[in-house]
Amino acid sequence: MRHSMRLCGGDQDWAQDLVQDALIAGFSELRAGRLELERNVKSWLLQVITNRFINQYNRNKKWTAERRVEDVEAEQAEQPLSAKIEAPDATVTASLEDPILLALSDLQEDQRACVLMVDVQDMSYIEAAEVLKVPVGTVRSRLARGRLKLYSLLLPYAKSRRYVS
Numbered sequence: 001m002r003h004s005m006r007l008c009g010g011d012q013d014w015a016q017d018l019v020q021d022a023l024i025a026g027f028s029e030l031r032a033g034r035l036e037l038e039r040n041v042k043s044w045l046l047q048v049i050t051n052r053f054i055n056q057y058n059r060n061k062k063w064t065a066e067r068r069v070e071d072v073e074a075e076q077a078e079q080p081l082s083a084k085i086e087a088p089d090a091t092v093t094a095s096l097e098d099p100i101l102l103a104l105s106d107l108q109e110d111q112r113a114c115v116l117m118v119d120v121q122d123m124s125y126i127e128a129a130e131v132l133k134v135p136v137g138t139v140r141s142r143l144a145r146g147r148l149k150l151y152s153l154l155l156p157y158a159k160s161r162r163y164v165s
Contacts, residue, residue, distance in 0.1 A: 111146030
């Protein structure tokens with residue numbers, strides 16, 4: 001559940017749906033005799049969760065991109081200018097609630113998956129590569145890019161908290 005929660009950026013309903021789908025798929029595969037208990041079932045379930053997340057994310061992104069232009073134009077036509085300006089305090093508090101989760105959500109989904117698996121869940125590069133069905137070198141490069149992006153996103157926060165100089 002933690003893996004799916006982090007992939008989904010804290011969206012509990014989406015995370016629960018992913019876990020439920022993975023468990024149903026696993027049970028179906030087990031009953032059909034295509035999933036052996038000797039196999040690393042945890043790795044298989046993480047792979048199913050990650051693949052379904054990526055598929056749903058891409059579908060949502062495509063749908064959102066198509067609808068975004070129409071929605072923005074409709075909202076702008078309906079609202080007066082004073083309603084379009086957001087209060088600065090609300091913006092600041094929303095962005096400071098959990099800087100690490102916000103930074104993780106800013107990563108590309110493939111980089112986020114690698115960072116979560118290797119750095120958060122302590123999976124080896126080989127295990128992460130098996131789950132994601134990519135070569136180990138791809139995991140390493142995605143992880144390096146993800147870590148670099150996290151560094152740049154979290155450095156101002158770390159400086160403000162005096163964790164670094």
